[in-house]
Amino acid sequence: MLPADPSRTPGDLRFLLIDDHPAVRQGLNLLLESNGYTPGVEAGTCAEAKGCLERAAFDLALLDLSLADGSGLDLLADLAEHGIRTLVYSMHEDPGTIDRALRCGANGYVTKREEPGVLLEGIEGVLRGECFVSARAGLSLDEAACAPATDPLFLLSDQERAIFSAMARGVSNMEVAESLGISPRTVETYLTRMVNKLGLSNVRALRKFAINGPEQNPESRGSV
Incomplete structure (x- = not known):
């Protein structure tokens, strides 16, 4: 699936994969390749990701939030400044984290407990310019909205x-x-x-x- 520019093919699109687990990055690249995309550039830390931003241009970043040297949330501003759309792919399902990621500039959010097809749907949606929130992440936000105001700890993981x-x-x-x-x-x-x-x-x-x-x-x- 392509972004709004019809002159570009899936193979033209450039991905930055930011996750501290090599196996996860490998799985993401396999998903991209099997759907006609070019394998992404891999980064395992915030520092590595920032180095990649200085050396190359990207269309989409798949961003984990728990990195060895900091939070992926801290990279959202840098990614936006470089004109990169960002889909968060994280194990964190608490509504506070999801809400903060979206407020900080993420263009979508998919949890790691969902099927690969959901992640692919998120990638395609964000590339089209949409804000994509997966069903599990959306349910977490909905539950938070309905939670009693007397439970201040509801937002904690x-x-x-x-x-x-x-x-x-x-x-x-x-x-x-x-x-x-x-x-x-x-x-x-x-x-x-x-x-x-x-x-x-x-x-x-x-x-x-x-x-x-x-x-x-x-x-x-x-x-x-």
């Missing part, structure tokens, strides 16, 4: 909820990292995302919120 629960018990970041099998730096990244999702001022306010609960009037940005 399962991993973030686990960290929030640990904070409520007074567990240190190092202990959280060890219990979840992730690095302390990754825990810090999660904490920053949680602060943003919950509209808090900083990690100290987040920890206070976790310990005292929502009824204790946490320090939101609107109150500082």
Whole structure:
């Protein structure tokens, strides 16, 4: 399927595949090749992706959000500045992440638990200039819209909820990292995302919120 310009063929289109798992990148290229597209240029980190942007032009980026050196969300502005449309392809299904990705400039969102055909449909839709949100991602957003306003933790992912629960018990970041099998730096990244999702001022306010609960009037940005 082609973008609006009829003079270009599928083989003319240039893809940038940004994912920290080589096997995923290989699978994406197999999907592209089997549908008449040219294999994409691969990047496993934010730094590698930015280097690719400086060396070549691309039509579409397939972007994972969890990269070794940062969040894929931080690349959305760079991709847009280079005139590249972006389809997020991520394991994250929580509505907060999906909403933030779309607000930050993503042209579509497909979760990794969906069939390859859904991803291909997303690629084709974004290339046509559409905003494509897969059925699973759309359902997550719909559920968030219907969620009671009294549940401020609804926007947190399962991993973030686990960290929030640990904070409520007074567990240190190092202990959280060890219990979840992730690095302390990754825990810090999660904490920053949680602060943003919950509209808090900083990690100290987040920890206070976790310990005292929502009824204790946490320090939101609107109150500082």
